[in-house]
Amino acid sequence: MKEKNQVRDVYVAIADPTRRKLLRLLADAEELPLYELTAQFQMGRTAVSKHLAILKEAGLVADRKVGRETRYRLNAAPLQEIKDWVSFYEKFWNEKVAVLKNLLSEE
Amino acid sequence: MKEKNQVRDVYVAIADPTRRKLLRLLADAEELPLYELTAQFQMGRTAVSKHLAILKEAGLVADRKVGRETRYRLNAAPLQEIKDWVSFYEKFWNEKVAVLKNLLSEE
DNA sequence: TTGACAGGACACCAATTGGTGTCATATAAT
DNA sequence: ATTATATGACACCAATTGGTGTCCTGTCAA
Numbered sequence: 001m002k003e004k005n006q007v008r009d010v011y012v013a014i015a016d017p018t019r020r021k022l023l024r025l026l027a028d029a030e031e032l033p034l035y036e037l038t039a040q041f042q043m044g045r046t047a048v049s050k051h052l053a054i055l056k057e058a059g060l061v062a063d064r065k066v067g068r069e070t071r072y073r074l075n076a077a078p079l080q081e082i083k084d085w086v087s088f089y090e091k092f093w094n095e096k097v098a099v100l101k102n103l104l105s106e107e
Numbered sequence: 108m109k110e111k112n113q114v115r116d117v118y119v120a121i122a123d124p125t126r127r128k129l130l131r132l133l134a135d136a137e138e139l140p141l142y143e144l145t146a147q148f149q150m151g152r153t154a155v156s157k158h159l160a161i162l163k164e165a166g167l168v169a170d171r172k173v174g175r176e177t178r179y180r181l182n183a184a185p186l187q188e189i190k191d192w193v194s195f196y197e198k199f200w201n202e203k204v205a206v207l208k209n210l211l212s213e214e
Numbered sequence: 215t216t217g218a219c220a221g222g223a224c225a226c227c228a229a230t231t232g233g234t235g236t237c238a239t240a241t242a243a244t
Numbered sequence: 245a246t247t248a249t250a251t252g253a254c255a256c257c258a259a260t261t262g263g264t265g266t267c268c269t270g271t272c273a274a
Contacts, residue, residue, distance in 0.1 A: 076199035092183035
């Protein structure tokens with residue numbers, strides 16, 4: 001019973017602008033079926049569905065079937081990993097600002 | 108004089124684990140030549156060089172030539188874009204925690 | 215001055231990505 | 245009962261990605 005349950009990289013999942021837009025749409029709407037999401041893009045349904053599958057594998061969306069439609073909703077939790085990662089680098093751009101301040105105050 | 112100056116997507120740049128490791132190495136070491144960076148990976152010099160080129164196009168690293176070597180250093184500033192993007196979603200995972208707290212306090 | 219070392223610039227390749235169209239099936243509406 | 249809708253499941257395709265090896269040019273050291 002090899003439940004594949006493929007876990008996708010969150011970094012890769014958010015690298016695509018279409019997928020980021022999907023996340024944003026779901027953030028604003030709580031729950032949306034595929035056909036409504038598709039309406040927001042120029043590409044076909046199949047393509048949007050695949051993007052959603054990738055987001056799902058990354059744990060960023062969940063879906064449930066309601067009648068004949070599949071409704072998607074946001075699950076932002078995995079994004080904490082991104083936040084933690086990027087937080088580490090904050091000190092570096094702050095550092096830069098500090099150096100700049102010093103230079104300015106010296107003149 | 109079409110200076111291409113190709114600007115790469117920061118999201119795409121950080122999607123690769125090798126490139127994230129490169130950023131981390133540069134964060135810890137201030138400035139490193141290609142051959143020292145290459146030594147930290149199993150892949151060849153050419154591959155690492157290409158990853159660095161992508162990071163450079165995304166503005167995440169800068170390089171300078173010193174004698175026969177090319178030294179790379181971190182520029183974390185573009186990561187602010189990522190931080191801003193992910194910050195928007197913070198409320199969603201906080202929300203979830205809040206809902207959970209409510210459920211727990213109700214029992 | 216003769217090697218050895220660092221790296222840029224290619225050409226090349228397999229695997230992955232991001233899209234397409236088509237067909238089948240379940241549900242909803244007339 | 246019939247038709248329209250929503251979606252899953254494929255097969256297919258071109259472009260991109262992430263790696264390789266080779267060749268050439270600078271630069272440093274003996």
